[in-house]
Amino acid sequence: MQKTPFKHMFAAFMAGSVVVGSLMFASDQLNVFSGGIAAATPAATPATTAAAVQTASATASSQASASLAAVKAGNASVSDIAKAASPAVVKIETVVQSAGSRSFTGSQEGSGIGSGFIFDASGYILTNEHVVDGASQIQVYVQGYDKPFTATLLGSSYDLDLAVLKIEGGQAFPTLALGSSENAQAGDWVVAIGNPYDFDYTVTAGVLSAKEREISIDDSQGTRNYKHLIQTDTSINPGNSGGPLLNMNGEVIGINTAVSSEAQGIGFAIPAETVSSVIDKLKNNESIPKQASPYIGVSVQDVTEDMQADLQLNEAAGVVVMSVQRQSPAFQAGVRQYDVITAVNGSKISNTEALTKQIQAAQVGDTLSLTINRAGKTQNISVKVNDKNAAN
Incomplete structure (x- = not known):
C-alpha cells in the first residue's frame, strides 16, 4: 500500500479539542x-x-x-x-x-x-x-x-x-412565555418559527424526537459543548437560530440552535430550563459560572486506510492523536502525537465521536485507561480527566 504522509494535517487541528463533524x-x-x-x-x-x-x-x-x-x-x-x-x-x-x-x-x-x-x-x-x-x-x-x-x-x-x-419602543411589544420541556415527551408535536435563508417568519412543525442530547461544535473560539438538548425533526435551517420551539400550548420549550448537515430531520434546541436558569443574569450582564468541561488535551482524527501502514496497524480502526496540549492531562500521562487510541476503559473506539462521548461522560477527576498503539506496539496509559475551563 502506498504511504500517504499525514503529518502536514497537524496544523488543521486545534490543540485540546476533539473534533466532531456533521x-x-x-x-x-x-x-x-x-x-x-x-x-x-x-x-x-x-x-x-x-x-x-x-x-x-x-x-x-x-x-x-x-x-x-x-x-x-x-x-x-x-x-x-x-x-x-x-x-x-x-x-x-x-x-x-x-x-x-x-x-x-x-x-x-x-x-x-x-x-x-x-x-x-x-x-x-x-x-x-x-x-x-x-x-x-x-x-x-x-x-x-x-x-x-x-x-x-x-x-x-x-x-x-x-x-x-x-430594543426601545413607545409601547408594549408582543411577547412569548417561557414554558418547560420537563413534561414533554418524544412524539409530542412542536412548532418552530424563524427566518430560514431570509424567508421571513417561516413556520414549520414536527415532533419532539428525543431529550437530553449532547453535541459538541468547534469554532474559532473553541468548542461549544451543548448538554440536555431537545432533538426534533421540525425543519430547522440557517437563519432559524435563536427562534422559538413551541409546544401546542404556545409556550417556548426550546431555542432552535443547531442542525445536522448530513441528515434529514435532526435539529437541536436549547431547553427552556437552561434559559430560565440564566436569563436574569443575561439581562443584567452578570457573569455565569462555567460548568466543568471534561477534557484530556488531545486533538484527534479518524484512522483511514491510507494511514494504516504508516501507523503500523493491523486494521484501519481507532483515532490518531494529531496534537497534544503541553501540560495537559494526556501530555503528563505520556500520550504523544501519532499514538492511535483504540479503546477507553476497555470499550473500543471507532471514531472521534466515540472518543468525545467517552470523555464527556467522565467526571472531572476520573481516570481513563487509554489503549493505544504506538509504532505497532500496544500499551495502556492512565489519564486523569481535568476541567478544561479551569485549565484555561
Missing part, C-alpha cells in the same frame, strides 16, 4: 452557513423613533399578548400557534466589520441573519450568542413596524450559546 449552526451568520445567500431586506437603518413606533399596525397591537382563545383553551392547531406566536418572533440582522472578524474575510463588512423572540413587553429579546457574535450593529425587525430597531446586546454566554438583546 453539525452546523442553524444561522446565516456572515453568510457562511447559508452558502453565501445575501440578505434580501433593505440596508440597515437607524433605530425606530417614537414617531415611527406609532405607525405599528393595529394587527400587531391587538396581538400584544401573542395568544389566541384556541391556544388558551388547549385545543390549538399549528395554525393557531403560528398566529398567536408570530408577532413576538423577530428577525435579527447583524453587521460585522471584517477588521478583527473571526469568520468573515474578503470585504469591508459582512451580514448575518438569525431569529429571536421577545420575552418581555419592554423589549427584551432572547437569541443565540452565535447569531450576534462579533456584531458591530444589530438590527431587529418586529412585525407591524415600518423600520427595524437597533438593538443593544445586554449579556451573552458563549458556553450556553445564549444572548439577551434590548
